[in-house]
Amino acid sequence: MKNSLMKLLSLLTISFLMVACFRGGDVSLVKNGVLGINDSITVGEAIDNYKYFKDVKWESFKTDNGRRVVQVTGNLNLNDLKKVSKNKWMLEGLLKKGYIEADIIFQFLISKDRKKFKLYTEAVNFYKKDRKIEHGNDLSLSDALHDLKLIYNNESIL
Secondary structure, three states: OHHHHHHHHHHHHHHHHHHHHHHHHHHHHHHOOOEOOEOOOOHHHHHHOOOOEEEEEEEEEEOOOOOEEEEEEEEEEHHHHOOOOOOHHHHHHHHHOOOOEEEEEEEEEEOOOOOOEEEEEEEEEEEOOOOOEEEEEEEOHHHHHHHHHHHHOOOOOO
């Protein structure tokens, strides 16, 4: 009886761990991983603790051609950046046009063996009061790396 109970508990534990790993899978890989730009903290620690993001959302999906992607979206209140912005002229121009928020979206590609990942792209969507996307930009990989470095250093990206 005792052996049967132990086997059942072991089986339940293994099943729980497999489900936990499967659910966390790609997002966990990226959040717990490090990049060459700064391997002293994880990607998740850098993005989740970025002091200018009001909200951060992580998700994963598969593209039509089978590539696995992790996407993280961080929301910025543009008014909160007035005092710290390095590009005040750009920020003031956005505010004058009525933009009040921006979503910074990074995508990471997951390797076929699901053991590695790399930064793929960055996009920025600007919003007015109604939260309807008014203006969006896809940025180059070098811009994405630059912005990610600023996030790692907790500096304003606008």
